Amino acid sequence: MAHIGGWDRRTLLRGAAVVAGAAATAPLLGSAATASADSGDADALFKAGKFERAGRAYEEILKRDPKSLHAARQRGLVGLLANRFPDAEKYLKMAVHLAPDDKEANEHLGDCYIRQDKFALSAPHWRAAGVDSYATWFAAVRGEPYQVHGDVARVPWKQMDPKPLVEASVNGGPPKRFTFYTGASNLSLRASVAKEAGLSPVVSEKSEFEGTSIWVHYGMLDSFKLGGLELRNVPVGWSSTESGADVDTDSDGLIGTWVFYHLLTTFDYAGRSLVLRRRTPETARKARAGVKPLPLWLARDHNVHSLGSIAGSGPRVVGVNFGGFGEIAVGMPGASAKRLGVRIDDDRPIETFAHSHPTTTYPCYPKEIRLGDAVARDVYCEMDPTMPVNVPWPFGTGFDGVGHFAHSFFKPFNVTLDFTDMNLYLARGPAA
Incomplete structure (x- = not known):
């Protein structure tokens, strides 16, 4: 669930473009x-x-x-x-x-x-x-994908809200504005950026959304450069309308989890930067120095999870979503919010969407949310009364979800994901 403001046709199309191309999207109806x-x-x-x-x-x-x-x-x-x-x-x-x-x-x-x-x-x-x-x-992938050239990149965020933006170069071209989100899988581009970069799809598929046709294209990108680090031979997708126009122009593309799990990635919210390192034993040691590790799980090819607590739930598997946009610190199913006694503003419905489906959520305020030693109390969150606690394959992870930690929760911290040892390191303040 991601609150991104009131939903209209353009907003819904934007949501469809973000999730298009994933193997499946989670439905909102049902209960478990x-x-x-x-x-x-x-x-x-x-x-x-x-x-x-x-x-x-x-x-x-x-x-x-x-x-x-x-x-x-x-x-x-x-x-x-x-x-x-x-x-x-x-x-x-x-x-x-x-x-x-x-x-x-x-x-x-x-x-x-x-x-x-x-x-x-x-x-x-x-x-x-x-x-x-x-x-x-x-x-269609030929040669070694995700070739890493360079050792480290510290890429400053051009903005924090409503979503973080960084600059990157596509096939050696001028800087483009990219957002990032671990709720998405592959690197994706705006259609006009893909055209400018000279990309041709190896396969395309058509999707109908709210009566509008969207084409999702898949291909390979020669070069994607972030600061002093370059990835070569990268799987990439882009979406266009029936006429070939851009679906969304809020950014030039989106960096998903597939890029991040090839690197030792630090989402440095406190320092307003994205730190990407070639993963070596030495860089891994530095990332965990003095920081207690939390477990890391990767579900359905891109969904990142760890161990946290919401409203006294005790240690539970929770989603951890880095990037994206919205004001909430935690999103949670309505059934979980009510079972845990979370205060809900039932008189303040919010029309939004989740997984490209329109839905209505409500503000809620857990007394405490905790991820390792990081704690927030009585902060703004949202609950979705139609979100199931458990969604099995082919639409979900198959395990119970008490909720997910989102963009706003992480602002005082820096968080490093190590997909080799499968640990998450969260520390207060900017990354060293």
Whole structure:
């Protein structure tokens, strides 16, 4: 859920362009009860975010029943959430062997391969999952993708609100204005920027939204430069209207999670900068110096999660969304807000959208929200009464969500994501 102000046709189109091209988007309707992990049931453990215990429970099921597709698939997903690739591949291959046409197992295995830049291996699995655009796109990747040139870039933010903007160069051209958001997957460009850079799609797909046709194109970008660091041979997407015009002109593009997980990325909110480093043992040591690590999980190819607490919920798996735009510190399902006794302003409805669907949210004020040692009290948040607590595949993560921490929460801090050791480091003040 992302509050971005009152919704009109243009706003909704902007939202559609952001999420277009993702393998799936989460629906807003439905409900699910919070899973209880007391029974030790593998699925209940997984839904409650007890991933290590769930993994062991699925292994026990497989010892009793080596042909359990569900247990093999879920055990592979537990490995994938933590970027334990040998583990994930072992069990997801087992699941695909048991059921070659199983779309969920194939999608997870395809994701496992793209996280390792094994695009050719991922393509047949995306096709088996029914995501033909991804399959064609990834099959067209030639050479080493995401080649990193340079060691570090400290890129100042040109603005903080309503969304952060940084400057980057596309194929050696003049600086362009990019926003960033870990709620999105790949690097994306405005259609006119893609044209200026001389890009041609390897595959395109048409999407209908509110009676308007939007074309989503996928290709490869030769060079993307942020400060002193350059990425070469980068998968990229762009969206256009039926006439080929830009869908949105608020920025020249958006940097998604796929770019960030190839680097040691620091979202330096307090210092108003984006710090990107080549990930080495030395840079990793510096990032964690004196900072207590929080766990990091990556779900559905781009959704970043950690461990936090909202309104006394106790340690729970929570979404952590960096970038994007909006005023809230936390977004949460209405059912969670009411269960936790959060104060809600029911008389102040906000017309907005989430995952490109129009919805109505309400301001709410948890007494405390906590991520590691970072705490905020009685700050402005929002709850969505139609947001489910749990959305299974193919639309969601399959585990319970008490809420997600958003842009405004992080302003006093700097946050580093290490996708190798799968740790999140949060510290007060600007990054060193």
